[in-house]
Amino acid sequence: MSSDQDHLKETDTEKRFEFKKEESAAVTSDKGLTEEVVRMISDDKDEPEWMLERRLRALKQYQQMPMPTDWPGQPDLSELDVEEIVPYIRPDVDKREGADSWDDLPEDIQDTFEKLGIPEAERKALSGVGAQYESEVVYQNMQEQWEEKGVVFCNMDEAVQEHEELVKEHFMTKCVPPSDNKFAALHGAVWSGGSFVYVPEGVTVEMPVQAYFRMNSEGMGQFEHTLIIAEEGSEVHYIEGCSAPKYGTHNLHAGGVEVFVGEDAHVQYSTVQNWSKNTFNLNTKRAIAEKGGTMEWVSGSMGSKATMLYPSTILKGRGATDNHITIAFAGEGQDIDTGAKVYHNAPNTKSTIESKSIAKDGGRTNYRGLVQIADGAEGSSTAVECDALMFDNESTSDTMPYMEIQESKVDVAHEATVGKIGDEDVFYLQSRGLDDDDAKQMIVSGFIEPITEELPIEYAVELNRLIELEMEGSLG
Amino acid sequence: MSTQVHATIDEGTVRELSDSLDEPEWLLETRLSALEALDGLDMPSVIRTPGREWTNLHDLDFEGFVDPLNAAEDKDQVGPDEVEVLPFAEAVDEHEDLVREQFGSVVDPEEDYLTALSTALFSTGTVVYVPEGVDAEDVTVRTEMNSQSLFNYTLVVTEESSSVTILERQSTGDDVSGERYYSGIVEVAAAENSHVQYGSLQNLSEETYNYTLKRGHADTYATINWIEGNIGSRLTKSSVETYLQGDSSESQIVGAFFGHEDQHFDVNARVWHEAEHTTADLVTRGVLDDEARSVYEGVQDVGSGAWDTNSYQRENTLMLSDESEADASPKLIINNHDTEASHSATVGQVDEEDLFYMETRGTDPQTAENMLVEGFFVPVLEEVAVDELRDDLQELVAARLRE
Numbered sequence: 001m002s003s004d005q006d007h008l009k010e011t012d013t014e015k016r017f018e019f020k021k022e023e024s025a026a027v028t029s030d031k032g033l034t035e036e037v038v039r040m041i042s043d044d045k046d047e048p049e050w051m052l053e054r055r056l057r058a059l060k061q062y063q064q065m066p067m068p069t070d071w072p073g074q075p076d077l078s079e080l081d082v083e084e085i086v087p088y089i090r091p092d093v094d095k096r097e098g099a100d101s102w103d104d105l106p107e108d109i110q111d112t113f114e115k116l117g118i119p120e121a122e123r124k125a126l127s128g129v130g131a132q133y134e135s136e137v138v139y140q141n142m143q144e145q146w147e148e149k150g151v152v153f154c155n156m157d158e159a160v161q162e163h164e165e166l167v168k169e170h171f172m173t174k175c176v177p178p179s180d181n182k183f184a185a186l187h188g189a190v191w192s193g194g195s196f197v198y199v200p201e202g203v204t205v206e207m208p209v210q211a212y213f214r215m216n217s218e219g220m221g222q223f224e225h226t227l228i229i230a231e232e233g234s235e236v237h238y239i240e241g242c243s244a245p246k247y248g249t250h251n252l253h254a255g256g257v258e259v260f261v262g263e264d265a266h267v268q269y270s271t272v273q274n275w276s277k278n279t280f281n282l283n284t285k286r287a288i289a290e291k292g293g294t295m296e297w298v299s300g301s302m303g304s305k306a307t308m309l310y311p312s313t314i315l316k317g318r319g320a321t322d323n324h325i326t327i328a329f330a331g332e333g334q335d336i337d338t339g340a341k342v343y344h345n346a347p348n349t350k351s352t353i354e355s356k357s358i359a360k361d362g363g364r365t366n367y368r369g370l371v372q373i374a375d376g377a378e379g380s381s382t383a384v385e386c387d388a389l390m391f392d393n394e395s396t397s398d399t400m401p402y403m404e405i406q407e408s409k410v411d412v413a414h415e416a417t418v419g420k421i422g423d424e425d426v427f428y429l430q431s432r433g434l435d436d437d438d439a440k441q442m443i444v445s446g447f448i449e450p451i452t453e454e455l456p457i458e459y460a461v462e463l464n465r466l467i468e469l470e471m472e473g474s475l476g
Numbered sequence: 477m478s479t480q481v482h483a484t485i486d487e488g489t490v491r492e493l494s495d496s497l498d499e500p501e502w503l504l505e506t507r508l509s510a511l512e513a514l515d516g517l518d519m520p521s522v523i524r525t526p527g528r529e530w531t532n533l534h535d536l537d538f539e540g541f542v543d544p545l546n547a548a549e550d551k552d553q554v555g556p557d558e559v560e561v562l563p564f565a566e567a568v569d570e571h572e573d574l575v576r577e578q579f580g581s582v583v584d585p586e587e588d589y590l591t592a593l594s595t596a597l598f599s600t601g602t603v604v605y606v607p608e609g610v611d612a613e614d615v616t617v618r619t620e621m622n623s624q625s626l627f628n629y630t631l632v633v634t635e636e637s638s639s640v641t642i643l644e645r646q647s648t649g650d651d652v653s654g655e656r657y658y659s660g661i662v663e664v665a666a667a668e669n670s671h672v673q674y675g676s677l678q679n680l681s682e683e684t685y686n687y688t689l690k691r692g693h694a695d696t697y698a699t700i701n702w703i704e705g706n707i708g709s710r711l712t713k714s715s716v717e718t719y720l721q722g723d724s725s726e727s728q729i730v731g732a733f734f735g736h737e738d739q740h741f742d743v744n745a746r747v748w749h750e751a752e753h754t755t756a757d758l759v760t761r762g763v764l765d766d767e768a769r770s771v772y773e774g775v776q777d778v779g780s781g782a783w784d785t786n787s788y789q790r791e792n793t794l795m796l797s798d799e800s801e802a803d804a805s806p807k808l809i810i811n812n813h814d815t816e817a818s819h820s821a822t823v824g825q826v827d828e829e830d831l832f833y834m835e836t837r838g839t840d841p842q843t844a845e846n847m848l849v850e851g852f853f854v855p856v857l858e859e860v861a862v863d864e865l866r867d868d869l870q871e872l873v874a875a876r877l878r879e
Contacts, residue, residue, distance in 0.1 A: 073809070359813075370525055370526075372525075375798070375799075375801075378798075388808075388810070390810065390813030390815070391813060392813055393780055393783075393811075393812050393813055393814070394780075395811075395813060396809075396810065396811050397808070397810045397813075398807070398808060398809045398810065399806075399807060399808035399819070400805065400807050400808075401805060401806065401807075401821075402523065402525050402803070402804075402805045403802075403803060403804045403805065403821065403823065404525065404801070404803045405793075405795070405801060405802045405803065405804075405823045406801045407798065408795035408796070408797060408798045408800060408825045409798070409825055410795075410823060410824060410825070411824050412821075412822055412823035412824060413820070413821075413822045414804075414806065414819075414820060414821045414822070415818065415819070415820040415821075416806070416808055416818060416819050416820070417817065417818040418808055418810045418815055418816075418817040418818070419813075419815065419816050419817070420813040420814060420815070
């Protein structure tokens with residue numbers, strides 16, 4: 001463990017985000033978004049007719065829908081020019097052959113992971129890595145025991161071919177329809193890559209399933225789709241990590257995540273996002289939880305120029321549970337607008353939302369959340385807690401929760417606090433020999449601990465390291 | 477903007493109104509300007525969440541109930557000798573400069589559709605003027621609406637180091653058939669080190685639509701405390717707001733509502749911290765029975781110059797019936813890190829254990845529930861510093877309890 005930390009310490013992190021690879025793409029679609037582009041993507045992937053139809057329908061919806069502009073205090077999206085974003089790039093790896101071990105990957109892709117600072121030792125320990133490099137998952141490794149149990153973890157494109165019925169039933173139908181919002185519609189039209197996870201009834205996947213994403217083409221968008229189906233009584237923890245080098249043009253990330261939590265199943269979805277500071281991160285993530293199912297969202301939003309992300313859960317079955325843990329860190333020029341949505345549509349459903357945010361150097365964080373308890377969802381309870389830390393007077397920290405309660409037999413509580421780092425706390429730590437920066441660092445680490453303790457060690461280390469980087473030298 | 481007030485209201489209406497009140501030219505101009513602005517103005521902002529507007533003001537039949545030329549009311553406006561408590565028209569005669577200077581200084585007469593409508597059409601009101609150093613209690617304004625509609629305007633001006641306590645009550649008198657409309661705009665300009673307590677108790681008939689906007693500007697060391705009680709009306713859209721403009725100014729907004737049948741209360745408490753060392757405390761409690769619905773928005777806005785801010789907000793709703801709905805959105809907007817701010821909101825029903833305990837002590841279930849409802853309002857009532865208002869509110873709450 002300590003050697004891993006050393007490894008991270010030694011990694012020149014600034015470099016980690018500044019380097020970029022020579023682009024080598026096999027297929028590049030035209031700029032802009034037309035029916036031709038969508039047909040080309042579908043054609044190149046050799047998709048069945050129904051998928052093409054869904055893409056084209058989503059494209060129509062996208063063209064008809066207005067940009068979201070009238071949300072109170074929303075991030076400014078005026079600099080986002082979707083027409084300028086190349087929706088699809090396939091890396092020059094013949095993935096139809098597939099790389100079945102790490103060493104078979106092209107060196108420069110391995111190198112990308114190296115630079116991301118994912119330690120070799122950890123990599124080995126991972127039970128399966130799906131790495132998205134330029135819109136395609138090019139590396140998959142599954143432990144045999146999973147396959148024996150019938151667990152499927154593959155890339156989304158493959159799933160369309162290999163697990164057609166499952167995908168056809170679940171893909172952007174009940175969970176995130178393209179009509180949900182403009183960027184979900186865009187996603188539905190040009191999605192590419194992503195992960196498909198299927199866990200059969202009663203199976204517990206002990207190791208977290210992981211996928212790393214990376215953007216590495218100037219002006220390129222990422223529209224990966226994640227579909228997780230956890231059958232009755234199964235259990236799985238999916239982890240997604242993102243990080244992108246910096247570029248001059250505006251990047252768009254409009255991913256889609258759909259999670260189906262079966263009866264008494266348990267799904268945790270964790271992500272630490274660190275897009276470069278010119279990326280618009282406009283994701284749609286949603287889960288549907290059946291009777292007795294549990295959904296847990298753990299998300300850290302670190303990077304991007306602007307983020308609008310509200311992972312939501314529909315508690316559809318009696319006694320279903322949802323837990324959200326989110327952290328947002330906004331530095332200079334960043335507007336991180338994130339939160340959670342929970343719909344209590346059945347009796348005895350429970351939800352908790354724990355949100356932490358840190359605003360610094362003129363950054364803005366906003367918690368925007370919705371809890372709805374439908375008429376008839378008696379015995380439901382929800383507790384929302386938002387805490388915000390502010391470092392300086394240029395920064396902004398907002399909290400905008402919405403509660404719609406149509407049922408009387410409920411227990412609803414929301415609380416939020418905003419404050420600065422306590423001078424007394426800093427003083428106490430300084431009296432114990434820490435300098436000012438280290439003291440603040442420690443306080444911040446403590447502040448976000450509820451998040452980090454939910455993450456596997458390498459993510460927790462990375463998250464702490466990222467926050468360290470964000471704070472380095474600019475404190476005091 | 478889907479409203480067609482214009483079908484019944486035009487420039488002639490406004491001129492006739494202004495003439496009958498014998499108003500100076502500047503006031504007529506203000507009214508006409510507001511009338512003209514109507515076309516381009518939106519309704520007061522209401523909360524929207526995906527797929528729904530929490531209060532729909534567009535669907536109100538303004539044409540049906542706006543009848544400004546036939547306004548009738550029964551009004552008491554009294555206060556101690558050392559303060560001026562004048563009917564609006566009289567105040568314009570006697571203190572024209574003061575009224576002209578202050579009118580619209582706190583509330584923009586054209587800030588939204590309903591405010592502009594009120595500006596163009598108000599026919600009655602009160603001006604309370606408290607000279608420097610004067611401490612006044614017991615200013616009472618009682619308005620009984622006896623017509624289809626009534627547009628009311630209240631201006632409170634307190635000079636340096638003065639203080640005043642004002643109690644306002646609205647009710648409806650004579651039966652008028654059909655829907656009715658009450659609109660009240662209140663401006664409070666609190667000068668340095670002055671102290672204003674403004675209590676309001678609204679008990680209009682349940683055919684009456686009620687729009688009210690109360691806003692105060694607090695200068696250095698000034699305090700503006702609001703008490704906002706809503707019991708009556710078919711639908712209420714009420715906003716109570718304070719701008720803390722001077723260093724060390726303070727504001728408290730205490731709200732209470734009790735809705736039943738199909739009443740709809742859209743209550744808003746908002747405070748803007750614009751200066752240093754300011755403090756705000758927002759406390760609202762409401763009970764809902766039958767199909768009543770409440771919508772609450774509380775906003776604590778801390779500006780970038782507002783160093784050393786303290787800002788607190790609490791909102792609790794008690795639901796007595798399964799058909800009721802409680803929507804809430806407490807918001808924090810913080811642009812200065814030297815802030816201690818928090819808000820909380822809860823929704824729930826009467827505590828089963830409390831009920832059980834009281835029943836084991838021989839109280840019948842309905843009496844026990846009623847006692848708990850009355851107890852629920854206690855934390856709010858304790859914040860009400862005006863005995864008379866507290867007693868009135870308690871009485872109205874008691875009257876609304878189930879037999």
